[in-house]
Amino acid sequence: MLIVGAGLSGIGAAHHIQTRLPGKTYTILEARDAIGGTWDLFRYPGVRSDSDMYTLGYSFKPWPGAKAIADGPSIRQYVRETAAENGIDKHIRFHHRVTAAAWSSEDARWTLTAERTDTRQVVSFTASFLMMCSGYYRYEAGYTPEFVGLEKFKGRIIHPQHWPEDLDYAGKKVVVIGSGATAVTIVPEMAKTAGHVTMLQRSPTYVVSRPSEDKIALGLRKWMPAKLAYALTRWKNVLLQQYLYTRARKKPGPTRELIASLAQKELGPDYPVSTHFNPRYEPWDQRMCLIPDSDLFSEIKAGHASVETDTIEHFTETDLKLASGKELEADIVVMATGLDLQFMGGAAITVDGAKFEPGKALTYKGMMYAGAPNLVSVFGYTNASWTLKCDLTCEYVCRLIRYMDKVGAKQVTPKLAGEAMKEEPWLGLTSGYVNRSVDRFPKQGSRTPWKLNQSYVSDLMMLRFGTLEDPELIFS
């Protein structure tokens, strides 16, 4: 088996394969020189998770930290530790960027082409099964909108994806452009030492505070074995998150009011919450932003940070001129303007010589694709922790491979055979970064098994306990 990517998903996939499929061999191809993916790449101040580590952690390795909302370096360490203590690190080929994957039905084999990022040498590998754990965005660069006059600006422009280690922002005037998870993380952290930090957003996002420590989880840990305490906390958080998500979708009005009233309480009665924290869309049309222990609100209240909801007209040498006529002076501008989404690590995929176009593909159970044999991509939830789906996907793959061995099949291919369906976008979010790349991502259908559940409980029933026999899954 070949796994592409040594991030949270790739290391998790390797663990599932080596524990559940002891007779199989695998190799991980990783473009970079490090384990951890996202949690190694992003080094901006305060980088942290925005979901709890009891669900972002693996099902098989209890999260050891005291904080449920954890910092990036601790998550990186957790992924590395998982790789080291299970010998997974010995299976990784670093500096191997996969550029192409070609399936041959005659050989029942994938042939992967990889470019060595250190020597530029082109090498190839074959495998009978391919797991793409390559994440969902381009590592080279984030998304930067075009701003008039940006080239005139004399201050520093920073992209969170490539944070300079030497950046000294103490006492400086900082403008962070954006209102997503990255912006709400960076603003309070920089505000601790910067002169002032302004979060400049075109439109507001839902921002919800949550304690960084989970008292119940820490209590359970004292009274029972770590694995049991972890499993119970994981279930508590899965069910709580599912309940809050379902309630928000069913009752958007009251949810909006509740979130606004909580922000108002934190920021004081005179703060214009309706201008800066009242989005134009309904809760969960886009991912919500979670902040630990109200850190963003505290820094705003203390006057160290502020929010502007406005549009940039142009940059000058020293300022950002806004549509309202306001001018924001800045020494440093941080472009927290989002990711550039990418599917399957940008590799060109072919099946028996025919080009596989991700944008036209139909997803099967949120992991395989109609017409693509022995191929799984590991992809998390948009409304819950990534690893919940990653673990279930890997379990399913192991079941599938055991079943193939049992029936003597070399090839498994999803094939649309039942009633016709309406096709829908894969990512059911309205965020700018999703809309920009909707054509690059596969589609989902309107019925099982072609529809994405976005629900851990439904996926658990389907992927852990559901039958593998399906007229729309062809074993040959």
Ligand SMILES: Cc1cc2nc3c(=O)[nH]c(=O)nc-3n(C[C@H](O)[C@H](O)[C@H](O)COP(=O)(O)OP(=O)(O)OC[C@H]3O[C@@H](n4cnc5c(N)ncnc54)[C@H](O)[C@@H]3O)c2cc1C
């Ligand atoms: C700042 C930030 C915070 C986040 N916080 C959360 C959170 O709190 N909760 C949550 O659920 N999700 C969060 N996410 C989503 C997050 O990406 C996932 O949780 C998870 O880390 C994804 O892991 P992954 O291994 O699938 O992908 P990645 O972490 O992206 O790792 C992919 C790996 O594949 C490698 N790769 C890619 N293409 C190729 C190729 N062609 N050849 C070889 N190697 C390749 C990359 O180098 C990388 O090492 C966050 C994302 C970001 C950017």
